[in-house]
Amino acid sequence: MKIDRRKFLKISGASTAGALxxxxxxxxxxxxxxxxxxxxxxxxxxxxxxxxVIMSPNPEIGQGVKTSMPMIVAEEMxxxxxxxxxxxxxxxxxxxxxxxxGGSGSIRTSYKxxxxxxxxxxxxxxxxxxxxxxxxxxxxxxxxxxxxxxxxKSARYEDLIEAAKSRELPSGVKLKEPSEFSIxxxxxxxxxxxxxxxxxxxxxxxxVMPEMKYxxxxxxxxxxxxxxxxxxxxxxxxxxxxxxxxxxNAIAVVGSNTWxxxxxxxxxxxxxxxxxxxxxxxxxxxxxxxIEKGKLxxxxxIGDIGQxxxxxxxxxxxxxxxxFLPHNTMEPMNFYANVTGNKVHLLGPIQTPEGTRxxxxxxxxxxxxxxxxxxTRMGGGFGRRLRNDFVVEAAMISKKAxxxxxxxxxxxxxxxxxxxxxxxxxxYKASIKEGKLTGWELKGxxxxxxxxxxxxNFPVGAIENIKIESNVAxxxxxxxxxxxxxHNYLGFSEQCFLxxxxxxxxxxxxxxxxxxxxxxxxxxxxxxAKMKGIVEKVREMSSWRKDKSKKQGFAAYYSYSSYVAxxxxxxEVNGKINVDKVYAAVDCGQVINALGxxxxxxxxxxxxxxxxxxxxxxIKDGTPQSQNFHNYRLGRMSCKPDDIEVAxxxxxxxxxxxxxxxxAPASPAxxxxxxxxxxxxxxxxxxxxxxxx
Amino acid sequence: xxxxxxxxxxxxxxxxxxTTPLLWVIRDTLGFxxxxxxxxxxxxxxxxxxxxxxxxxxxxxxxxxAKGAKITTIEGIAKDGKLHPVQQAxxxxxxxxxxxxxxxxxMTAVNxxxxxxxxxxxxIERAMEGNxxxxxxxxxxxxxxxxxxxxxxxx
Ligand code: FES
Ligand code: FES
Numbered sequence: 001m002k003i004d005r006r007k008f009l010k011i012s013g014a015s016t017a018g019a020l021x022x023x024x025x026x027x028x029x030x031x032x033x034x035x036x037x038x039x040x041x042x043x044x045x046x047x048x049x050x051x052x053v054i055m056s057p058n059p060e061i062g063q064g065v066k067t068s069m070p071m072i073v074a075e076e077m078x079x080x081x082x083x084x085x086x087x088x089x090x091x092x093x094x095x096x097x098x099x100x101x102g103g104s105g106s107i108r109t110s111y112k113x114x115x116x117x118x119x120x121x122x123x124x125x126x127x128x129x130x131x132x133x134x135x136x137x138x139x140x141x142x143x144x145x146x147x148x149x150x151x152x153k154s155a156r157y158e159d160l161i162e163a164a165k166s167r168e169l170p171s172g173v174k175l176k177e178p179s180e181f182s183i184x185x186x187x188x189x190x191x192x193x194x195x196x197x198x199x200x201x202x203x204x205x206x207x208v209m210p211e212m213k214y215x216x217x218x219x220x221x222x223x224x225x226x227x228x229x230x231x232x233x234x235x236x237x238x239x240x241x242x243x244x245x246x247x248x249n250a251i252a253v254v255g256s257n258t259w260x261x262x263x264x265x266x267x268x269x270x271x272x273x274x275x276x277x278x279x280x281x282x283x284x285x286x287x288x289x290x291i292e293k294g295k296l297x298x299x300x301x302i303g304d305i306g307q308x309x310x311x312x313x314x315x316x317x318x319x320x321x322x323x324f325l326p327h328n329t330m331e332p333m334n335f336y337a338n339v340t341g342n343k344v345h346l347l348g349p350i351q352t353p354e355g356t357r358x359x360x361x362x363x364x365x366x367x368x369x370x371x372x373x374x375x376t377r378m379g380g381g382f383g384r385r386l387r388n389d390f391v392v393e394a395a396m397i398s399k400k401a402x403x404x405x406x407x408x409x410x411x412x413x414x415x416x417x418x419x420x421x422x423x424x425x426x427x428y429k430a431s432i433k434e435g436k437l438t439g440w441e442l443k444g445x446x447x448x449x450x451x452x453x454x455x456x457n458f459p460v461g462a463i464e465n466i467k468i469e470s471n472v473a474x475x476x477x478x479x480x481x482x483x484x485x486x487h488n489y490l491g492f493s494e495q496c497f498l499x500x501x502x503x504x505x506x507x508x509x510x511x512x513x514x515x516x517x518x519x520x521x522x523x524x525x526x527x528x529a530k531m532k533g534i535v536e537k538v539r540e541m542s543s544w545r546k547d548k549s550k551k552q553g554f555a556a557y558y559s560y561s562s563y564v565a566x567x568x569x570x571x572e573v574n575g576k577i578n579v580d581k582v583y584a585a586v587d588c589g590q591v592i593n594a595l596g597x598x599x600x601x602x603x604x605x606x607x608x609x610x611x612x613x614x615x616x617x618x619i620k621d622g623t624p625q626s627q628n629f630h631n632y633r634l635g636r637m638s639c640k641p642d643d644i645e646v647a648x649x650x651x652x653x654x655x656x657x658x659x660x661x662x663x664a665p666a667s668p669a670x671x672x673x674x675x676x677x678x679x680x681x682x683x684x685x686x687x688x689x690x691x692x693x
Numbered sequence: 694x695x696x697x698x699x700x701x702x703x704x705x706x707x708x709x710x711x712t713t714p715l716l717w718v719i720r721d722t723l724g725f726x727x728x729x730x731x732x733x734x735x736x737x738x739x740x741x742x743x744x745x746x747x748x749x750x751x752x753x754x755x756x757x758x759a760k761g762a763k764i765t766t767i768e769g770i771a772k773d774g775k776l777h778p779v780q781q782a783x784x785x786x787x788x789x790x791x792x793x794x795x796x797x798x799x800m801t802a803v804n805x806x807x808x809x810x811x812x813x814x815x816x817i818e819r820a821m822e823g824n825x826x827x828x829x830x831x832x833x834x835x836x837x838x839x840x841x842x843x844x845x846x847x848x
Contacts, residue, residue, distance in 0.1 A: 061791055189787045196792035197780040197799055199727015199767030206726035214721075259717035262733070330731050330739060330793040330827050379729075379793025380827050411732040595787045599833065603790055606829030629736035629825065637821045640831040 020046040020161040022121060044073065044121065050145065050158045052079050055089040058106045059351050060192075061381035063659040064596035065106040067191045069114060071592055072107075075183040076118025076176060079157065080144040086191045091353035091373040107592060107655045108561060115175050123170040128160045131167075178590065178652040187595030192377065204348035204376040207336045207406050215397045215405040216261035218251040218268060219417040222622035224276040224476030227251070231269045239264045245400045252397045258408055265410075276476050276622025280423075283619065284321065287425040287445045287473045296443050296469035300455035303465030305431075308439030312431035316504055320428070320493035321684040323616040324447070325421040325482055326624075328634055331379020332414040337394035338404035339364065344371040344395060345404075349378035349385055356388040360395050383481035387419055415632060416624040420617060421482030422449035425473075426493040430501050431465070437501055437516070439465040444490070448475045451486040458531065458558055459498070461524035462516040476622055483607065484663035487559040491664025492612070492671070492685065495555035499672040500681060509554045509672070510539050526558040530587050533649055534565040537585035541647055542567035550580075553672025557664035560657030563587040563649075564601070568641070568669035572677045577692050579609060579641040579670055584662065586646065589653035597658055601646045604662025610635015612667035613693040616686045639693070698759045700725075701769025711757030716740045718756045719766060727767035727796050731825070738824030741797040742766050748804035767796040770803060778848070779803045782841035790828035798824045802838050811842055 022044045045053040054070040070086050122142050129147040130137040132155070139150045148154040178184075195201040220227070230251050232244040242255040242264040251270055255261040290296070309315055335348035344366055350356050353373050361368045378385055394407040409417075424446050431439035440463045444452035453470040460466055482488065502512035513535055520528040535556050538544075544567060545552055551572075556565035564587075569580040582605050591597045614633035618625040626632035667685070674692070675681050687693045694711040697704065700723065707722050714733075719725045719742070728751060731739030735750040742751045743765040770777045776784075779802050789795045798821065805812060805820040812820065817838045826834070 064790070187787070189784060190789055190792075192792065193784045193787060193789055194776075194780075196789045196795050197767075197776075197783045198771060199725070199796045201792055202726070203729075203793060205730060206720075208724065208726075257717065257721040258730070259713050259721065328827055330729075330737065330791070330825065332730070378791060380791045382827070408730075411734070411737075599787060599790060599830070602832045603829035606831055607827065610829065628734050629732050630734055634825050634827060635829065635831075636823075636825060637818050637831045637834070640829070640835075644832050 019048065020164055044077075044117075046157060046161055048158055048161065050083050050156065051085055052077070052083055052145075053085045053087060055087050057089045059349075059353065059375050059378060059381075060088065061351060061378040061385065063106070063600065064190060064593060066377075067188055068107060068592040068596055069110065070191070071183050071188055072111060072114040073118040075181060076115045077121050078142040078144065081183055081188065083145065088375055088377070090375060091357060108657055111590075111654050116173065119173040119175050120169055120171075123173045124164055124167060125157050125160050127170055128164040128167055129155050132160070132163055185591050185594060188593050189595060201377055203331050203379050204334045204336070205331050205379065205408065207347055207376070209336060209338070209347075209404055209406075212336070212404045212406055213254050213256060213401065214258050214261050215394070215401070215407045216253045216265045217247070217393055217407060217409065217413060218253065218265055218270055219413060220249060220272050220274070221416070222272070222274045222276050223278075223478060223619075224274075224622055226273040228271040228273055230271065232267070234267045234269075235264055238267065243401065244268055245397060247393055247396045247400065250393070252393070252400070252407075254397065254401045254403070254405060261408070262410060274622065278475060278477070278622045279620045280323070280618045283423060283447060283473070283475060284425070287447070290445055290471060290473060291425065291427050291443050296471045298467070298469050299453055300460060300466060300468040302460070303439075305439050305441050305465045305467040308431040308433075308465035309429065309441070312433050312438065314432045314504065316430045316432065316501060318428050318497055318500065318683060320426045320496065322424045322489040322492060323685060324423045324477060324479070324619070325611060325615045326415045326418045326617055326632070327380075327382045327384035327482060328415065328632070329378070329380030329382060329384055332411055333384070333390040333409040334407055335391045335394040336404070336406045337391070337398040339366075339395055339399040342366055342370055346372065346391060346395065347374040347376065348391065348394075349376050349381075350388060350391060351378070351381045351385040352388065356391050359388055359392060363392055364395060364399060382483040383485060384418060386481055411629070412627045415617070416627055419478045419480030421485070421488070422446040422452070422479040424452050424489050426452065426490070428493065428497045430497070432501070432504060435505050437463055437505065439463065441467045442469070444468075444470040445473045446470070446479070447473045448477055448479045452490065454486060454490060456525045458524075458526060459494075459516065461520045461522045461528070477619060484559060484660035487557065487660070487664040488608065489685075491555070491557045491559075492667045495557065495665060495668030496671050496681070496683070499553065499555075499668070499675070508545065510535060510544055513554070513556060526563070530563050531556060531558060534563045534585040534587050537647060537649060538565040538567050538583055541585060541645060542569075542583040551673050551677035553669045553674065553676060555665040555668035555672060557661070559661045559664055562656040562658060562661035564661045564665050566605070566665040566669040568666075568673040570670060570673040570677050575692065577674055577677070577687070579639070581643040581645070582641045582666065582669065584644070584646045585649065586661070587649040587651060588658050588661070589651050589655045591648050592655055594648075597648065598646050600658040601662040602644050604660070605644055605666045606635060606640045608663045608666035609641070609670055610639050612670065612685050612687060613639050614686050614688050616688075633688070694757065696756055696760055698761060699763045701765055707756065709756060712755045714752050715742070715754045715756050715759055715764070716751040719751060725766050725768050729793055729796055731794070731797075736825075737794070738797040738801060739794055741800040741824065743800060743804060746804075746807070748801045767800060770799065777803060778844035779806065779837070779841040782837040782844055786833050786837040786840055788830050788833040788837050790830055794824060794826045794828075795830075798826065798834055802834070802841065805838065806842055806845055810845055812838070
C-alpha cells in the first residue's frame with residue numbers, strides 16, 4: 001500500500017470531537033476523512049472512551065468477513081478486541097476497492113493491505129507517545145491499546161488522540177511476525193452474534209423507511225415467457241389502494257404492507273406468451289446427444305489420448321449428471337429503493353454493490369454520484385446476490401410509482417424466478433495400462449453455462465495423456481454462479497470417477513492419489529506438495545480404512561486457492577444412508593478467525609450433503625416444478641453428519657478462500673463411502689432418486 | 694377487526710383484517726422484525742414464535758386465532774436485559790452464519806428445553822428438523838442446544 005501520509009490521516013474537527021478518525025482505502029489507495037463530512041468518511045475511529053470503530057467494507061453474507069477483516073486490522077493496530085466495534089460501510093468506490101462478496105476473495109485480496117493499515121496506526125501512537133515523553137520510538141512498544149516505554153511509562157491510545165491528530169502517519173512500518181499474533185488465528189465470535197439471537201439484526205427484509213410502500217412482483221411462470229397483457233380490475237373491490245405497473249417483462253404490485261401485496265398479486269391476471277417446451281428429460285437427452293455427436297470444444301490436450309485409449313488394457317467410462325439448483329437463500333430477494341428526480345437511495349442485501357450502482361445508473365440515466373447504496377447484512381448469498389435483477393426492479397418500481405418502496409419477493413418468486421446452478425453432464429473415460437492410469441478424457445456440458453470443466457486443475461499435471469472438452473448446452477433457463485460454481489459439481493464427478501479408477505487398478509484410493517501427486521512434474525496452478533499435505537492429514541485423522549467396519553470414502557479438491565481433503569464415514573440402516581462422520585483437512589494458509597473458518601467448512605459440508613441428497617429443480621414446459629419448501633427439500637438437521645472434525649494445516653502463508661472450498665469434496669467423499677457400504681456406485685444427483693436417503 | 698392479545702408480556706391491540714397471518718401483524722403492523730419471513734407456508738421455521746407456550750409458525754396463523762393468546766417473539770426471550778440461556782449458548786457456540794434463520798432456531802430450541810430440559814441427541818434432532826438453515830449451521834445448533842441445556846440445569 002502506498003500511503004500518502006498527508007491524505008491518509010486527516011483530523012475531522014467539530015464533527016468528531018475527541019475522536020481520531022483515520023481514513024484509508026480498504027484495500028487500495030488512501031482517502032482522507034475530511035472535516036466537513038458528517039458521514040464518517042474514514043473508517044477507523046478512535047473514541048475518547050477507548051472504543052475503536054472499524055468500518056467493514058465488504059458485504060456480509062454469512063461468510064464472516066465483518067468479523068475477520070477487522071480482526072486483521074486490530075491485530076496489527078494492537079488494540080483490545082473487546083473494545084472494537086464494527087460497522088458495515090456503505091458502497092463508496094472512492095474509499096474501497098472490490099466491495100464484493102464472491103469467489104471466496106474478501107480476505108485473499110486484502111490481507112496485506114489490512115495489516116499494513118493497522119501497523120501504520122500502531123506506529124503512529126508509538127511515535128506520538130515517544131515525542132510526548134521525549135524518548136526514542138524504538139524503545140516503545142504497544143499492546144492492547146497501550147504504548148509502553150522501556151522505563152515503564154505508559155499511555156493509552158485514547159489519551160494520545162489529541163497529540164496524534166497533528167502528526168503525519170509513519171511510513172515503511174514493520175508488520176508483526178506470525179508468532180506475535182494474538183488476534184489473528186484465534187477464535188472470535190461473529191461480531192453480530194448477539195444482535196442476531198436477540199432479533200435485533202436488520203436484514204434488507206426488515207427495512208422500514210418514511211413514506212415507504214411495499215411492492216411485489218409477478219414474473220413469467222416459465223423461463224423464456226413474454227408478457228402480453230394484464231388485467232388488474234379485480235383489485236378494485238378488495239384492494240382499492242393497490243396499484244400495478246409494468247416493469248420490464250413483469251408486473252409490479254404496490255400497496256401498503258407485505259401481506260396486502262401478496263394477496264393482491266393473486267388477483268392480477270397476466271397473459272403470457274409461453275413458447276418454452278423444455279423439460280428435464282429433453283434437456284438431458286439434448287446433452288447426451290451433444291456428447292455423442294462430439295459437439296464440444298477443446299480446452300486442453302496433453303500427450304496422445306487416442307493412443308492411450310487404443311493401447312489400454314482397460315478403458316473405464318462413466319457419465320455423471322447434476323441438476324439445476326436454486327440458491328434458496330433463507331432471506332428471499334428484496335430491496336428498498338427511493339428514486340426522486342435525479343437522485344436514488346438504495347438499501348438492501350447485494351453481493352456486488354458497485355456493479356449494481358453502475359447498472360442502475362445506466363438504466364435510469366442518473367449519474368452514479370447521485371446514487372447512494374447502503375448494504376444490509378444478507379440472509380445468505382451463495383451467488384444469488386451477485387445478480388442485481390431485483391435491485392433494478394426495485395428502482396424501476398419506485399421511479400414509476402413515484403414513492404419509496406421495498407420490493408419483497410415471495411419464496412415462490414425466489415425459487416422459480418432465479419438463476420440456477422446449471423444442470424451438468426460429465427462424460428469421463430480413463431485408460432488403464434499395466435496397473436497405471438495412463439489417459440483421462442473429460443467431456444463436460446453445462447446447461448446455459450460455459451463452465452463445466454477446469455482445465456487447469458488436478459488431475460491435469462498428474463496424468464500423461466489428457467483431453468478435456470466442454471461446451472454450453474442451450475436452454476432458456478437462466479443460470480449463474482452457485483456456491484463454489486463449477487467446482488461443486490465437477491468435484492463430485494471427478495472425485496467419484498477417481499475412486500472408481502483406483503478400485504479398478506486395485507489400489508487404495510488415498511495411496512493412489514498420493515502416487516498421482518508424486519508423479520507431478522509439469523507447471524500447474526496448484527501445489528502438489530500442499531495437496532499431499534491435506535491428503536496425508538486426512539488419512540491420519542480418519543485412521544483411514546484401519547477399522548474395516550467403518551465404511552469410508554475419500555475426496556480431495558483444490559479451489560479458491562485452498563486445499564480441502566475429506567473422508568466421510570457412512571452406514572446403512574434399513575436401506576437408508578446415515579453420514580456418521582466427516583473428517584476435513586484444510587490448507588487455507590494463515591487462518592484468520594479459527595471459529596469462523598471452522599464454521600465455513602462445517603457449513604459447506606452440511607450444505608453440500610443436503611444438496612447431494614435432495615437438491616433438484618425439475619423443469620416441465622420451461623416451468624420449474626418446485627415452488628416452495630413443500631415440494632423442494634433443502635437439507636435439514638437429519639441429513640447432517642453425526643460428527644464433523646476439521647483440521648487446519650498450520651501455515652503462515654497468506655490466507656486463501658474459505659466460503660466455498662469445502663463444497664467440492666463433501667459430496668464425492670460421501671458417495672464414495674456409500675459405495676463402500678452398499679457396493680453401489682451412484683452417478684446422478686440427487687441421491688433421493690435412488691431411495692437411499 | 695379489533696384483536697387483543699398479549700405480546701411479549703404486554704397487552705396489545707390491533708385493528709386489521711382477521712385473516713392476516715400473525716407474522717405480518719408482528720412484522721408490519723407492530724414493527725417487531727426479529728421474526729423472519731422465509732416461505733410463508735409453515736415449511737422453513739424462520740417465523741417461529743411461541744403461541745400460548747408452544748413453538749408455532751406464525752406465517753400461516755390468522756390473527757383472528759390469536760384473540761386473548763399469549764405470544765412471545767424472539768424480542769421477548771431475554772428477561773430484564775439478561776439473555777436467555779439458549780441465546781447465550783448460541784453466542785458461545787458461535788452458531789450464526791448469515792443469521793437469518795437463527796431467530797426461528799432459537800425459538801424452537803427454547804420451547805424444546807422448556808418442555809424437556811435434558812433432551813437426547815435424537816430428541817434435539819427431531820425438534821429442530823422443522824427449521825431450515827441454508828448456511829448449514831446444524832452441527833453447531835445441536836451443540837448449542839446441549840450447551841443451553843447444561844446452562845439451564847446449572848442455574
Ligand atoms: S416463513 Fe413461516 S415457516 Fe417459513
Ligand atoms: S445461518 Fe444462514 S440460513 Fe441459517
